[in-house]
Amino acid sequence: MHGYTQDKDEYAARLRRIEGQVRGLAKMIDNDQYCIDVLTQISATTKALQSVALGLMDDHLKHCVSEALTEGGDTADEKVREASEAIARLVRS
Template identity: 50%
Template sequence: MSSSPVPPRRTHDRQSQAPGYTVHKSDHLARLGKIEGQIRGISRMVTDDRYCIDVLTQITAASRALQEVALGLLDDHVRACVADAARTNPAQAEEKYTELNDTLRRALRL
């Protein structure tokens, strides 16, 4: 299993522009906090030698919860960052479309 290189950390295109998820930041953080608790619970299950299928079921639930956070962030990005670029700067919009396409390709490689 080969791992892809980690892309460089991106910052906002404009220092004054907030990230697209700002409006839903507290919701995303709340969900991530719950997922963090799920992960700790899974670790305890393994420590306590719980039944394999029960552990796998909880891992599936945590994975789906992370996917929901990712979908929420994606929605925020498209509605804010991509839409703003499309309205204001065609060259930047093209970059955003390419970036989004590349991100979706990486995410869909299961």
């Protein structure tokens, strides 16, 4: 079981809303909307995706990483490295 499993429906709903935002962005471009308005919507969509990513990271740390730390050894080291790399990717994005 993954750390996000109990919140899976909420994450799925949020991602469907984001999918709708992206479709709306495509329509804005098709309709030659004002560039600042498009950029504003891109920013909102980006923030929504970041919110999902942070929630998943929080769930991962609370569930997967803490469980691995309890077990110790190579599994713990691997989970911490994996989480650190995911955080670095999020910071760079």
